[in-house]
Amino acid sequence: MAHYRAIESKRDQFRRYLEKSGVLATLTSVLVALYEENDKPNNALDFIKLHLGAAGLEPADTEALRMEVADLQQKCNLLMEENKELRNRLMQYEPSPEEGAGE
Numbered sequence: 316m317a318h319y320r321a322i323e324s325k326r327d328q329f330r331r332y333l334e335k336s337g338v339l340a341t342l343t344s345v346l347v348a349l350y351e352e353n354d355k356p357n358n359a360l361d362f363i364k365l366h367l368g369a370a371g372l373e374p375a376d377t378e379a380l381r382m383e384v385a386d387l388q389q390k391c392n393l394l395m396e397e398n399k400e401l402r403n404r405l406m407q408y409e410p411s412p413e414e415g416a417g418e
Contacts, residue, residue, distance in 0.1 A: 341367070 333339045345366045349359060356362040 330339075345363055348366055349355075349362055352362075
């Protein structure tokens with residue numbers, strides 16, 4: 316019987332913690348909003364994520380951002396190669412600091 320009380324006590328503590336932090340109120344409001352939807356969404360989990368603010372971007376936005384990242388990565392690589400080439404060309408015309416110090 317003592318074991319049952321310990322489990323019940325932990326449950327009560329956890330429930331109070333969720334109430335204090337506002338988790339229960341937020342979840343309840345999201346579930347009520349889902350319940351009151353006239354046209355129930357095909358994916359209830361996406362609805363909940365959207366209303367909790369965890370949905371993130373739409374797939375189209377995500378794909379556009381991925382393409383932009385790939386494009387910027389390619390430009391960065393090209394600029395790094397150009398920088399390397401220009402440094403090599405510069406070294407042909409300017410002596411290194413070690414050579415200039417010996418004169």
